[in-house]
Amino acid sequence: xxxxxxxxxxxxxxxxxxxxxxxxxxxxxxxxxxxxxxxxxxxxxxxxxxxxxxxxxxxxxxxxxxxxxxxxxxxxxxxxxxxxxxxxxxxxxxxxxxxxxxxxxxxxxxxxxxxxxxxxxxxxxxxxxxxxxxxxxxxxxxxxxxxxxxxxxxxxxxxxxxxxxxxxxxxxxxxxxxxxxxxxxxxxxxxxxxxxxxxxxxxxxxxxxxxxxxxxxxxxxxxxxxxxxxxxxxxxxxxxxxxxxxxxxxxxxxxxxxxxxxxxxxxxxxxxxxxxxxxxxxxxxxxxxxxxxxxxxxxxxxxxxxxxxxxxxxxxxxxxxxxxxxxxxxxxxxxxxxxxxxxxxxxxxxxxxxxxxxxxxxxxxxxxxxxxxxxxxxxxxxxxxxxxxxxxxxxxxxxxxxxxxxxxxxxxxxxxxxxxxxxxxxxxxxxxxxxxx
Numbered sequence: 344x345x346x347x348x349x350x351x352x353x354x355x356x357x358x359x360x361x362x363x364x365x366x367x368x369x370x371x372x373x374x375x376x377x378x379x380x381x382x383x384x385x386x387x388x389x390x391x392x393x394x395x396x397x398x399x400x401x402x403x404x405x406x407x408x409x410x411x412x413x414x415x416x417x418x419x420x421x422x423x424x425x426x427x428x429x430x431x432x433x434x435x436x437x438x439x440x441x442x443x444x445x446x447x448x449x450x451x452x453x454x455x456x457x458x459x460x461x462x463x464x465x466x467x468x469x470x471x472x473x474x475x476x477x478x479x480x481x482x483x484x485x486x487x488x489x490x491x492x493x494x495x496x497x498x499x500x501x502x503x504x505x506x507x508x509x510x511x512x513x514x515x516x517x518x519x520x521x522x523x524x525x526x527x528x529x530x531x532x533x534x535x536x537x538x539x540x541x542x543x544x545x546x547x548x549x550x551x552x553x554x555x556x557x558x559x560x561x562x563x564x565x566x567x568x569x570x571x572x573x574x575x576x577x578x579x580x581x582x583x584x585x586x587x588x589x590x591x592x593x594x595x596x597x598x599x600x601x602x603x604x605x606x607x608x609x610x611x612x613x614x615x616x617x618x619x620x621x622x623x624x625x626x627x628x629x630x631x632x633x634x635x636x637x638x639x640x641x642x643x644x645x646x647x648x649x650x651x652x653x654x655x656x657x658x659x660x661x662x663x664x665x666x667x668x669x670x671x672x673x674x675x676x677x678x679x680x681x682x683x684x685x686x687x688x689x690x691x692x693x694x695x696x697x698x699x700x701x702x703x704x705x706x707x708x709x710x711x712x713x714x715x716x717x718x719x720x721x722x723x724x725x726x727x728x729x730x731x732x733x734x735x736x737x738x739x740x741x742x743x744x745x746x747x748x749x750x751x752x753x754x755x756x757x758x759x760x761x762x763x764x765x766x767x768x769x770x771x772x773x774x775x776x777x778x779x780x
Contacts, residue, residue, distance in 0.1 A: 380569045396562040397513075401696065402430055402764040404469040404755055404780050408477070411748040413437040416444075416477060416507060417765060417780055426745035429467065431479070433507055437751060438767045438778040444507045467499070472529030476552045477503050479510070480536070482523040498524045502555055511555065517549060518557055525576035528584055535560070537576035537587070543567045545576070545589060545597070546701045547607065554745045566596040567587055571641070575689040581626040586667060589610055590621030590685055593641045600667060613661050613670045616646040617653060623690055624667075627697040634662040635676060635685070635702060654777065659684040660692075660700065660723035674723030676703045679715070686714065686739040695746040695771040698722045705738040716754070718772050730775040732756055746772070753778075 369380035402419035409415035414435045422428075429451050432441040471477035482496040498520035500513040515524070520538035525545070527536050533549050536557070538544035545565040548692035550557040567574050579586045585601035613632070614620045618640025625633045638643055639655040650672075653659065658676040662671060675682050684692075686703035693701045699720050705712045716730040732740040735757075742763070743753040752768040756773070765778040 345573075368734060377519065402780060404765045405759070405763065406470050406743075406773070407745075407753050407755065407765055408471045409438070409666060409745075409747040409753055410474060411472060411751065412474070413751065414471075415753075416469050417441065418467055418479065419780060431507060433777075437769060438753065438765065438780075441778075446735050446765065447510055448512055449512060450501050456649065457514075461515070468527075470529075470755075472534055472552045475504055475506055476534075477507060478527055478534070480524040480527055486645065487625055489626055492745055496522050498522055500524055500527075500536065504553060513557065519546065520521075520548065520558065525574065527578060530580035531583065535578055535585075537565075537578065537589070540565075542713045544571075545574075547587065549671055550588060560607065562587070562599050563597075563609045568593045568596050570712050575621070577623050577689065579624045579626050582629050584629045586624055586632075586668060588609065588621065590619075590689075592621070594619035595621045613663070613667070614640065617649060617659075617661075617672075618642065618644050621689065622650075623692060625692055625694040626701070627694070630664055630666050631697070632667050632670075632690070633694070634661050634670070634702065635659070635700070636661050636672075637685070654682075654683075656701075658685050660719075674719075676702060676717075676723060676726065678702065678717040678726050679706050679728075686741065688739065688741065688743065690743040690745055693744045693746055693752070693772075695752055695768075696749040699771065700771050701729075701743045701744055701752075702726075703739065703744070709742035710733055712737055712738045712740075714738060714756075714777070716741065716772070730754075731775055 347401060352520040359462050380406040382529050404417050404419045404423040407417040413436055415438055417432050419430045431444045431446055433444055434441045467481040469479050469480045479501045481499055483499040498515040500515060501510045502513060503510045519540060525537040527534060529552055532552055534552050536548045539543055542564060547560040547562050548557050549560050564580050568591050571591045574589060574591050577588040583603050587599045588595055589597040595612040598610045599607045600610040601607055613634035615638035617636050620637040622635050635658055638657050640652045645653055653672060660674045660676060662673045666702040686705060688703055691702050699717055700723060703714060703716055709723040711734040714732040715728045715736050717726040718729045719726050719734060740757050742757055744754040746752040750769055750771050752772050754766050755763055756766055757763045765780050766775045767778050768775050
């Protein structure tokens with residue numbers, strides 16, 4: 344039930360440059376070029392000759408991908424002699440053990456060197472469609488820009504077709520991809536990518552999974568938000584059906600769906616009539632979809648005629664039984680005695696199976712908080728805390744949550760300002776265990 348997702352900073356007052364499956368640090372940016380990604384607080388890009396074989400003790404996971412078979416890959420950042428370096432490892436046993444993979448120097452060189460005092464920011468995500476074909480994607484600073492106070496970013500995709508033994512870089516500029524790649528997801532032998540196109544719009548690209556034959560896909564206009572946190576993309580597929588959503592903490596800015604004819608057409612997102620909040624779409628099958636909507640969204644707006652019981656800022660499970668043409672509220676989310684203030688994580692809600700959903704919420708304990716995962720197994724009627732992070736002075740701690748089967752799920756959790764860990768569930772989200780990556 345895994346859909347390729349990417350994330351934002353919760354209630355960040357300035358626009359941010361997207362980094363991993365979950366924004367870990369907010370960066371103020373100014374306007375330059377058409378889009379305006381000139382960064383006033385910038386990060387140097389460094390290379391390392393280390394292939395990642397000695398990173399076990401200090402590696403901080405930032406993105407992971409698994410197959411239903413239990414084979415998986417993880418991208419980690421770790422402190423090295425030149426700053427922060429990039430490592431990739433593979434597991435064959437549901438994340439119980441990991442083996443380092445060799446990376447080309449160009450791929451290792453796309454990480455940031457200024458992470459010595461906080462979680463190492465790595466601007467790449469990893470996704471595998473099958474055992475052979477995978478991609479590392481995100482953004483990178485142009486060659487020669489180290490030390491440039493007007494640092495800009497380029498979209499980047501590296502592909503492998505031999506389980507990560509070798510990697511090739513894609514010429515994103517020639518394809519018209521700009522600044523960043525937000526999301527990748529595969530369906531029926533094709534791999535899709537969302538990237539900035541021009542100005543304040545995005546584009547969709549497609550390639551065969553087995554080779555790098557990328558082409559632009561025609562879609563209705565995909566717009567970005569006028570402000571708020573970094574833009575995020577959600578691609579959800581089941582069979583021949585697909586749905587695409589764009590948005591940030593201000594709400595959903597674009598939504599299109601894939602028809603059986605192969606055309607992408609405009610689509611009303613799940614929360615559009617109750618404030619337009621942005622959250623991941625869950626597809627149980629080609630007709631039954633679910634999402635969690637914050638009533639009123641960022642601006643506190645709902646359509647005339649909205650039922651009075653949908654109180655402002657409460658969260659509800661919305662379900663569709665007609666492939667997303669209409670959504671209806673079915674259950675109010677009650678976590679820690681409240682229906683408000685869920686963590687804004689674009690990979691959530693996540694689901695291992697029909698009727699099951701996970702959401703996240705930070706629970707206060709004096710001056711510190713613990714981030715919890717809450718699971719429902721009855722469509723949202725009742726919720727139970729199934730994971731609680733150690734107490735911290737910052738939040739949210741849970742960075743991303745995904746499921747690749749009805750049993751196997753995984754999440755990135757920030758432990759301290761400089762470390763993180765991968766947690767894994769082997770029983771559909773009921774129990775979670777730290778993976779020694």
